[in-house]
Amino acid sequence: MGKRKEKIPPPGTSKDPTTNFYSRKKWRTVLLANVLELQGKELVPRGMQIIGNALTKNRHVVRLELAHNHIGDVGAIALADLLRRNETIQHVNLAQNDITDVGGIALASAFIPNVSPNGQAGQWNRTLFTLVLSANELGDATLLALSKAAACHRDLMRVDLSFNKIGPLGTKCLMRAMQRNPNCGYDLMGNQIGDEGTEYLCEAMKRFAGKSTTGLNLFRNDVRYRGCKAVGHLIENNEFIHNLSLHSNTLGLRGVQELRHHLTRAPNCLRSLNLSNCMLGDSGAAEIAAIIESDMPTLERLSVADNDMTDAGGVTIVKALMNNTSLITVDCSNNTFGAKTVEATMLLVEKAKVLKQLDFTNSIESGDMRRTLAFASSDADSLTVDVGEMQEDTYESIVQRIGEHMQLILDAEMEKAKSRKGKRKQKNVKGA
Numbered sequence: 001m002g003k004r005k006e007k008i009p010p011p012g013t014s015k016d017p018t019t020n021f022y023s024r025k026k027w028r029t030v031l032l033a034n035v036l037e038l039q040g041k042e043l044v045p046r047g048m049q050i051i052g053n054a055l056t057k058n059r060h061v062v063r064l065e066l067a068h069n070h071i072g073d074v075g076a077i078a079l080a081d082l083l084r085r086n087e088t089i090q091h092v093n094l095a096q097n098d099i100t101d102v103g104g105i106a107l108a109s110a111f112i113p114n115v116s117p118n119g120q121a122g123q124w125n126r127t128l129f130t131l132v133l134s135a136n137e138l139g140d141a142t143l144l145a146l147s148k149a150a151a152c153h154r155d156l157m158r159v160d161l162s163f164n165k166i167g168p169l170g171t172k173c174l175m176r177a178m179q180r181n182p183n184c185g186y187d188l189m190g191n192q193i194g195d196e197g198t199e200y201l202c203e204a205m206k207r208f209a210g211k212s213t214t215g216l217n218l219f220r221n222d223v224r225y226r227g228c229k230a231v232g233h234l235i236e237n238n239e240f241i242h243n244l245s246l247h248s249n250t251l252g253l254r255g256v257q258e259l260r261h262h263l264t265r266a267p268n269c270l271r272s273l274n275l276s277n278c279m280l281g282d283s284g285a286a287e288i289a290a291i292i293e294s295d296m297p298t299l300e301r302l303s304v305a306d307n308d309m310t311d312a313g314g315v316t317i318v319k320a321l322m323n324n325t326s327l328i329t330v331d332c333s334n335n336t337f338g339a340k341t342v343e344a345t346m347l348l349v350e351k352a353k354v355l356k357q358l359d360f361t362n363s364i365e366s367g368d369m370r371r372t373l374a375f376a377s378s379d380a381d382s383l384t385v386d387v388g389e390m391q392e393d394t395y396e397s398i399v400q401r402i403g404e405h406m407q408l409i410l411d412a413e414m415e416k417a418k419s420r421k422g423k424r425k426q427k428n429v430k431g432a
Contacts, residue, residue, distance in 0.1 A: 008053040018047030031055070035063040039093075048075030052082035059088050067095040067132075076103025083110040084123040093132040095160075104133065104142030111149035111156065126153060132160040134187070143170035143186075147177035150184045157183060157212070163190035168197035175204040182210035189219040198227035202234040215243035228255035232262025235270065245274035247303075252279050256287045264294040271298050276331070277306040285313030289320035296326060303331035305359070314341030314363070318348055325354055333361040333386075342369045345385060349376050352383040361388040 009016060012024035021041060022030065030036060031054060043051065048071040055061060071079070076099045083089065094107075110125045133142075143166050150156045171193050174186065193201065198218065205213065216231070223231075228251055235241060251259070256275065263270070273291075280288065288304055304317070314337035321330065337360065345358070364370050370387040377385040 008050055011047075011050050011054050016046075016050065018043055019050050027054070031058060032060050034060065035065070036061045037065045038069065039065050040068045043069040043071055043075070045072055045074035045078065047071070049078040052078045055082055055089070056085045058086065061089060063091040064089055065093045066097070067093050068097070070098050072098045073100055073103035073106070075099075077106045080106045080110040083107070083125045083128060086125075087127055090128060091130040091132075092128065094136070095132055095134040097136055099133065099136040099138065101137075101139050101141040104136075104138045105145045107131070107133075108142065108145035108149040111153040113152060124153075126155065128153070129155060130158045130160075131156070133164070134160050134162040136164055138164040138166065140167050140170035142166075144173045147173045150177045151180035154181045154183075156181065158185050158187070160187040161191070162187045166191040166193060166197075168193050168200065171197040171200040171204075174201060175208070178204045178208035182208050183212045185213050187217070188221065189217050191221055193218070194222045195224050195226035195230075197221070198223050199230040202230040206234050206238075209240070211240050214240055215245075216241055217243070217245040217247075218249065219245055220248040223249040223255075224251065225254040225258060228258040229262075232259055235268045236262050236266040238268055240269070242269060242298075243272040243274075244270055245272075246278060247274045248277045250279055251275065251284075253281070253283045253287070256280055256284045260287045260291050263291055263296065268296070269298050270296065272301040273299060274301075274303045275307070276303045278304075280304065280307040280309065280313075282310055282313035282316070285309050285316050289316045292317065292320035292324050292327065295324055299326050300328045302327055302329070305331045305333040305335070307335060309335040309337070311336075311338035311340045314338075315344050318344040321348055321355060321358075322351060327355055329357040329359075330355065331359040333359045333363055333388075335363045336365070337363045338366075339369065342373060345373060346376055349373075349380045349383050349385065352380075355383050357384050357386065359386045361386055363387075 010024060010027070011019035012022050012027040014020055019027070036055075038051070041047070043066070048066070048069070055064075066079075069075070071094070075097065076094070079092070079094070083092070099107075111128070113124050131146075138161060142164075143161060146159055146161075150159065166188060171188070177184070188201070191197075198221070205216070216234070218227070218231075221227075223246055227249070228246070231244070231246070235244065246259075249255075256278065259275075275288070278284070284307065285304070288302075292302070307313075309317075309332070314332065314335065317330075317332065318341060321327065342364065345360075348355075348358070360373065364373070364387055373385045373387050377383060
């Protein structure tokens, strides 16, 4: 005799530690809701098997939230089996679940038509719209499998693979996937696609991405000069991409020069540009100023925070903002600006009409300069300059400021005394 198949109990039995955080009665209630929220419940693989079995014929749950449950590959395989059978679930969140390529490929297989051993058509999912797999251990093999899944299941609209281990080979397979399913977007923040992967991705988006693809976020993906060139070619004459983020990449001067070249020479529809923490420095600030001075008609938000800019770079950017007629918010926080930038900003506060917010948080060390800007912007009609929290004066800082003020008075009195003494000597010489 063959081994009997294990009977999977319903969720909430007293002897099951993975799902007994709810009673069986409570489980019957929550399984009737449209959204099943089980984030951080430590389901582990066994709990996922039990819940997957309970949801197989469920017709109520549309959104399944399973983030941070350590279900691993075994749990992902159980969920893949659920997705093949369930016809109601439209959104699944599996973020932070220790899933590797084994589980990723299993999940992708749930969307690919198959044939059962007896020759009849098997079961596959046709209803899921969104799959979130961020912060797992997924690599190129998973993206390859999911790109094939998206090509088969054309209602799949979003795959979130941010903060995984996707490399350039993974993005290479997106060309065919976007050709077959142009409306599916891929979130790839915090991976390792580099310049090569960026080139593959941008080429696929340029040729096949649909109108629903309105943004490109390559946060922390080791993008450098070549990647910037590919992004620039993508943005040129593009009518759909509104938001571009290259936050925390090593663009440097060459990278931002390439971006400036493409952004200013051809029309685009960018509304938001994030170049924070891109190692731009003061030389890069000059390129940012050129972008600002080009007065791109749709660009409303710009961030160049954390870029090692000094007073020279700050002045360059502030002066460029004087004549810009489109930017509404500019983030220059976490740089190192001084008196010249503050002086230029005072003029900008008086002149600005469109610009509404300028963020200098943690960029101006002098408390007096921060106060000056804060008071000036508080009196302005339109522009607000954010200088961070104004620290309350301590006893030591008050004493220090009084001492500095008294020293200035003493120095002034000494100068007056010298001047009077000099005049008396001149009179004595004339009298003699």
